[in-house]
Amino acid sequence: MAAVGSAVGLGNVWRFPYVCYDNGGGAFLIPFFVAIFTAGIPLLILEFSIGHWARGTPPHAFRKKGKKWEWAGWITVLMPFIIATYYVVVMAWCFSYMVYSLDLRWGSQAGGFFTNFLGDTGSPLIIGGVSMPILLGLLAVWICIFLILYKGVKRIGKIVALTVPIPTILLIILTIRGLTLPGAMEGISYYLTPDFSRLGDVNVWLAAYAQVFFSFSLAQGIMITYSSFLKKKSDITNNAFIVALADAGTAFLAGFAVFSVVGYLTVSQGIGIGELAMAGPGLTFITYPTAISFLPFAAAIFGMFFFIALLTFGIDSAFSMIEPISASANEKWRISKARATGIMCILGFLFSLIFTTGAGVHLLEIVDHFITNFGLVTIGLLECIIFGWMFRLSKLREHANETSDIMLGRWWDILIKFVIPAILIILLIMAIINNVTNNPYPSYPGWLVVLFGIGPLLIIIGLSFILMKIKGKEAEVT
C-alpha cells in the first residue's frame, strides 16, 4: 500500500493526461502498455527483489553486493531528497489553493492570480521576496512529513491506509462530476481519440518509457527501502504488478477527471483546447481552477476536492522521498529515526526556501528538468548495470521466484541486462541531443542553468562518495 501511495503522486494527475494527449491521444496507450510490461514492471521487480533480498536501504543493498558500490546506493537516496525539496513546494501551492477554493479566490483570471500568488519576478535572476502563503504551506507540509516518518514504518502503514483510498474516491467523484458536464465529451475525445500515425515516431515511444519510469517512483531508492520492510514470504512479483497497475490506472482515471472539465471549459468559453495551458503547473493551477469557476453549482466543493486529492496523493510520494535517506542514516550511523528524520526535514525545508521566492518557479523548472531527464535515467541505468552485469542476476530472480507462483524466466534477465539499459541509453542520448540542439532555456544565462541544473547532480555524486567514506556503526555486511 505504501509503495502504491509513493508511486501515485502529483505526476499522475497532471503529467499522464498531458503526455498522452501530446503523443497521439489514445494511440499513446499502446506504447505506454508496452513500456509498463517491458520496463516498468521488470524494474519494479528488480528493486523489490534488491530491497527484499538485502533487507535494508539502498546503500546497504549496494554494499552487500560489494563495498565499492555503496556510493551508488547513496546516489539513489539523495536524488529523491533533492526532488522532495521542490515537490513539497508544489504541495504548498496545492495547500494554498485548497484554502482559496473556499471562495474561488482566483476569480476569472486564474493566470494572473497564479503569477501574483507566486510573486513571480519573471526571471530566475531576480529573487524578489518570499511568498508568505507558500512559506506557510511549506512549513505545514514539512511538519506533516516529519510527524508521519519520525516514529518509523508502522505509522506510514496507518497513514497510507487513509491517503491512498481518500484521493482515489475524490478522483472518482471528480470524474463522475466532470463526465456529467456539458462539453465533457469534447475533452474526452481529445484525450482518447488515437492518432495511429504517431506510433511510428520514436519520440512517442520514448515519452511512454519516460512516463512509466518517472511515474513508478523508479530509481529513487523508495521501492528498495519499502520492500526491505516486506515480510519474508511476501510475493514480490505480484506486488510489483499491483503497484504498476494501480499507478497507471490512477493516471488513466485522472485523464477523465481533467479532460472532462477541460472540455466543459472550452465549450463554455467557446475556445479550443489548443489555446489552453495544458502542461504541468499551467493545467493544475490555471486551466483547472478556471474550469472550476465556471461550474454551475458547488464549485467551491469540487475545487476543494481537487486540491485535497492532489495533496493526499502528493503526501505519500513526499514522505517516501525522505524515508530512504533518513532510514539510510539511521541504518549506517545508528542515528535515531526521529533525529535522522528531523535533520532531513529541516535541511529539506531550508533548501525548499529558494523555491518560495519570486524566482522559485523558474529555478524549480530548471532543477526538475535536469533531475528527471538525466538524474533518474542514469540511476536506473546504474541499477541495471550493477545488478545485471557486475553480479549474478539469476540470484535475485531466484529470490523473487521463491515467494511467488508467477515464475520469472530468463526473459527477465534479458530485459534487465539488455532491453532496459538500451532504452535508457537511448533516452539519455535523446535528452542530451534535445538539450544541445534546442536550448530549453534560451532566455536564461548559461551559468545559471549549469548551477541549478547540473550543479545538484554533481553535488549528489560527490556527496555520495563522501557518505560512503564516512565510517558507519552498523554491523559488517557479509
Place this chain on the structure above:
Amino acid sequence: MSLPLSAIVMLIFGAVVLYGGLAYFVYRAFKGKK
C-alpha cells in the same frame, strides 16, 4: 458530441488492461493470504 469509435475502443482497451489486471493481481494477493 459522442465519442468516436476509435476512442471507445481505446477506452475499453485501457480499462480492461489496467483495471482488469489490477483486480486480477489483487485477487491473487488475497487468495495467497488465505
